[in-house]
Amino acid sequence: MAYVTDTRPRTYRAAIVGTGFMGRVHSHAIAVAGGSVAGIAGSTPERALEAAASLRAEAVFEDLADLIDAADVVHVCVPNHLHAPIALAAIAAGKHVVCEKPLATDAATARAMTEAAAEAGVVAAVPFVYRFHPMVREARARVAAGQIGRLTLAHGSYLQDWLLRPGDDNWRVDADKGGALRAFGDIGSHWCDLLEFVTGDRITAVSAQLSTANRRRSGRDVSTEDIVTLQFATAAGMVGSTVISQVSAGRKNRLLLEISGTEETLSFDQEQPETLWVGGRDRSAVLMRDPDHLAPDAARLARVPAGHPQGYQDCFNAFVADTHAAIGGQTPDGLPVFADGLRAARLAEAVADSARTRDWTEVPHD
Ligand code: SOE
Numbered sequence: 001m002a003y004v005t006d007t008r009p010r011t012y013r014a015a016i017v018g019t020g021f022m023g024r025v026h027s028h029a030i031a032v033a034g035g036s037v038a039g040i041a042g043s044t045p046e047r048a049l050e051a052a053a054s055l056r057a058e059a060v061f062e063d064l065a066d067l068i069d070a071a072d073v074v075h076v077c078v079p080n081h082l083h084a085p086i087a088l089a090a091i092a093a094g095k096h097v098v099c100e101k102p103l104a105t106d107a108a109t110a111r112a113m114t115e116a117a118a119e120a121g122v123v124a125a126v127p128f129v130y131r132f133h134p135m136v137r138e139a140r141a142r143v144a145a146g147q148i149g150r151l152t153l154a155h156g157s158y159l160q161d162w163l164l165r166p167g168d169d170n171w172r173v174d175a176d177k178g179g180a181l182r183a184f185g186d187i188g189s190h191w192c193d194l195l196e197f198v199t200g201d202r203i204t205a206v207s208a209q210l211s212t213a214n215r216r217r218s219g220r221d222v223s224t225e226d227i228v229t230l231q232f233a234t235a236a237g238m239v240g241s242t243v244i245s246q247v248s249a250g251r252k253n254r255l256l257l258e259i260s261g262t263e264e265t266l267s268f269d270q271e272q273p274e275t276l277w278v279g280g281r282d283r284s285a286v287l288m289r290d291p292d293h294l295a296p297d298a299a300r301l302a303r304v305p306a307g308h309p310q311g312y313q314d315c316f317n318a319f320v321a322d323t324h325a326a327i328g329g330q331t332p333d334g335l336p337v338f339a340d341g342l343r344a345a346r347l348a349e350a351v352a353d354s355a356r357t358r359d360w361t362e363v364p365h366d
Contacts, residue, residue, distance in 0.1 A: 142264075
């Protein structure tokens, strides 16, 4: 006699295109979600062969069509300019897709990808994974329940330092591979997604400045920005600002989001994801991630008891698990999909436009 305890669909046979850091994060999350990596492809077969063991790959493919054919879900983890052709090929073959952000280097292409996925009826997800921190869900539940009052102000920053020095380099630096906006596309998109996810509000207008601290890297001119300062207004009447930087010494991956309402302020720091600061006029508190005392959606994402820290990879694991559930016909709350990637691409174009015209730019409606 056997008791069936796991009814998840056994069809999460993944292909991973791209063998860098993100490929490894995806591979781990696929394994935790009960899936397998049917195959991988890299920029060269040699690189893919080298990465095969760490990506848990069953096979290395030279031909993209063959790789897509071998899988149910295609994970696209390559430089940004290659997202669209690979994702569209997978969708055309009727495969589900997980595509890294920014979804595309322009909004028209992101829209075409979103429409193609909808027409094909496939699940098409984008890893805005900070949504999967339990304390982010807790903040969202508190805003939705009206606990912080009427929203008035949001501010924060997303700061890194891995491109601080003129010798620091990466494909993201080149506009033809990464897109015209680098820091905003790479990390500003996360900040804006998190703001809109937590508040359910929408940025309606932006005023942006771009700055390139290192105008030359590795002996070539650089056009993409290292820093963005952004002011914004929202549909619900909030005003706010954020600073995005990849050249802030000592800041490794510090996303700070603070939202104020007429009753309370909530503050979340991605580098301290086990806590949420709740500010009050008379009393303030630091909430711990304790599943026994969290909103149901936050408790759902708690993998281990209070006092046993969980973090970035857990977010990624939960994201892939929810993608898996969506493929199985469920509708997990808060799964970031191509429409969210399109939203980020529209925001990026508004930011670029505002910086160019030195004026406020309206963000087009979805
Ligand atoms: C690099 O800047 C990077 O890995 C981003 O691409 C991720 O989306 C972000 O989570 C961390 O930093």
